[in-house]
Amino acid sequence: MxxxxxxxxxxxxxxxxxxxxxxxxxxxxxxxxxxxxxxxxxDSLYRVAWHPIDVSPPATEPKIVMLDDLTLDAPLVDGADAVVVECPPVDGPVVDAAERITADLLAFLRGWLADERLAGTRLVITTRNAVAAVDGDPATGLAHAPVWGMMRSAQAEHPDRGLTLLDLDDRTPGAHVVGQALGSDQPQLAARDGR
Known part of the structure; x- marks a missing residue:
């Protein structure tokens, strides 16, 4: 050697x-x-580029269930058009939080995908600052970033299950844009400054 x-x-x-x-x-x-x-x-052939899209709210008001935790309660979500799970805030070191959040969400996602009763219900996972969607975006939500990789894999494996990723900045309340996100057929969205 x-x-x-x-x-x-x-x-x-x-x-x-x-x-x-x-x-x-x-x-x-x-x-x-x-x-x-x-x-x-x-000069890379591959790069992530985010483009603004026009979204219209759904024609009828969708029934949206916001889950406070990762406990899947089928009767609670029965009849919902969409279930929204917001990744929890970071508590402790980022590496530990990333591992815990991703593992907890993976367990939830496995249960979701295994339950055929939820096949027609859209699942929206929201993160905070996990991706850099616009120039100058700080992408400070490193504990939520691994969720994007895991969910993208799940979307590729289950394209018919309505899995949606929605990244929000600190200025955008989740409830404000979820309805708009449901008006889009995009599987990955980022909302900045309330839109």
Whole structure:
């Protein structure tokens, strides 16, 4: 092995090997190569771009149930057009909160998807500042950001279940835009400054 090479081994929590790389060649990287505004980022074929959309409220007033916690009570949501679950505020270190929020929501989502009675009910998961939707957006809701990855996977696996992500900034009350969001067929939405 040379100074530019490393050997890598990884195990699962039980000590069983899951990955082994005999030789990995590494190259030095200058810190300015990693900057966000680099040409590599600007020339990327893939980027997330948010575009404003016109939404109209649904023709009839939808029955919306706002859940205060992640307890799935089927009789409570029976007959609802949409159920809204707001990710809880961060309590404690961000990493711990992200793990707890994502694990709790995953358990809820599994129960939701397993219950065929809810197949026709739209599920709206709201987060706070989890994505940068407009230029200058701080995306400070790091504890909610993993929810987006998990929900995007669920949307891809269950495209017919009406799973919707709605990210709000601190100036946008959830109840204000949920009705508007239901007027859209977009699976991922972000509301800023109340719209």
């Amino acid at each position: 040379t100074a530019d090479e490393v050997r890598l081994s990884a195990t699962d929590p039980f000590g069983e090997p899951v990955l082994s790389i005999e030789r990995l060649l590494v190259r030095p990287v200058e810190p300015d190569q990693l900057l966000h505004g680099s040409d590599a980022v600007q």
